[in-house]
Amino acid sequence: MAELKFNNVVKQFGKTEVVHGINLDIKDKEFIVLVGPSGCGKSTLLRMIAGLEEISSGTILIDNKIVNDIAPKDRGLAMVFQNYALYPHMNVFNNMSFGLTLMKTPKEEIKQRVEEVGHILGLEDLLLRKPHELSGGQRQRVAMGRAMVRKPSIFLFDEPLSNLDAKLRIQMRAEIKLLHQRVNSTMIYVTHDQVEAMTLADRIVVLKDGHIEQVGTPLDxxxxxxxxxxxxxxxxxxxxxxxxxxxxxxDATFIQFEGGLRLPVPDKKGIDLSSDQKMIFGLRAEEIVPVDTRTQLPKEWMFKGNVMVFEPLGNETQLHMDIMGVRMMSRSEGRRIIRANEEINLGMNLNEMHLFDAKTTRVVY
Structure with a gap:
């Protein structure tokens, strides 16, 4: 069991506060991803969990035990860093077993744990190789294996895939997700890549400027x-x-854009919008699609748009559209041939739109 709790955690560097009163509960065996732009405090939070950074105020609890003053080695955690941090003069076996050797674990148990983890990660044929003889993905698996052999209660990952190429990142994402299913431990993963966050997490914590903006499942x-x-x-x-x-x-409410585009607002119970209220309209690209005979949307939700730029991706085409002076992204089927400067009919699924207050940026609809 490994539950983790942040109670009003603050971090200051000198007089500068970079983490502002974080409160967060992480459940046992949960895969949590901390995501946000550079400088939002996600790696600092991870390092405070590991004990590599001191907490300025507040408490961190693991299984209801305050760990603020407990040394990193005694917290029952294992961390996988952005750089592999492998010893170049040691082979894979010795790199993976180094922590166990320092803990004076019996040699037979070390051998058993390393071989077991090596099998899980597909490293059983590489145990005698040195790091310079491995690919980037293999080195990252060795770093993961070094953490796994310790059988920690919590795994910490600090942007472990950022040094890998795109194809290898996809492969390693699947490896990490499989790892979570196999070892069934709590995992906390830091990344700035929202695709990694969406594909890996049970819940995502979105951070900005040291504050939590939202916590929820990827779909939420x-x-x-x-x-x-x-x-x-x-x-x-x-x-x-x-x-x-x-x-x-x-009795009707409309959204008016500067370019002349006007959209009807579908009724929602309990929501009353004021006339002349300044808002920010939000709609995802997949809810703005070229109209065909299968499209089942009201006529007042359909508009003509001019294709400014098209980006074919094979399975789909992303379209940069000009809709009556308003620029928006749209999506089309990959097989449909669309050209720049072509005028097409678009349908907007306004049931999926959002309205945010222009001053507070908070959602109101």
């Missing part, structure tokens, strides 16, 4: 962002976010 964050930062950070491509104003005419 994708479909119910609490503000424009989360809406723009989670999802590829990011959500379309466009400034607009609310217009009311009799």
């Amino acid at each position: 964050l994708f479909s119910k962002p609490v503000n424009t930062f989360v809406a723009g950070f989670i999802g590829t491509p990011p959500m379309n976010l466009v400034e607009c104003k609310i217009n009311k005419e009799q």
Whole structure:
């Protein structure tokens, strides 16, 4: 069992506060991903869990035990760093067993643990090789294996895939997810890559400037962002976010854009928008699609748009559109041939739109 709790955790470097009163509960065996732009405090949080950074105030608890003053080696954790940090003069076996040797674990147990982990990670034929004889993915697996042999209660990953090429990152993402299923331990993973966050996490913690913006499952964050930062950070491509104003005419409510585009607002219970209220309209690219005979949307949700740029990806094509002076991203089937400067009919699924307050950036619809 390895539950982790942050209670009002603050970190200061000198007089500068970089982590501002973090409160977070992580359940036993949960895979949590801390995601955010550079400088948001995610690696600092990870290092405070590991005991590599002192906490300025607040408490961190592991299984309801405060660990603020407990040495890193006594916390029952294992950390996988961004760089592999392997000893170049040692072979794979000795790199993986180094921590156990320092703990004076019996040799037979060391051999058993290393061979068991080597089999799980597909390293059984590489145990006598040295790091310079391995590929980047193999080295990263050795770093993971070094953590696994210790049988920690919590695994900490600090951007472990950022040094790998795109194809290898995809492969290693699957390896890490399989690892979580096999070892069934709590895992905390830091990344700036929201694709990694979406594909790996049970829950995602979105950080900005040392504050938690939102915590939730990948689908919760994708479909119910609490503000424009989360809406723009989670999802590829990011959500379309466009400034607009609310217009009311009799019993109908409309969104008015500067270029002349006007959209009806579907009724939602308990939501009352004020006329002339400044808002930010949000709609994901997959909810703006070229119209065909299968499209089942109201006519007032359909518009003509001009293709400014098209990006074919094979399975889909991403379209940069000009819709009556408003720039938005759209998605089309990959097999459909669309050219720049072509005018096409688009349908918007306005049931999936979001409205954010222009001042606070918080979601209101």
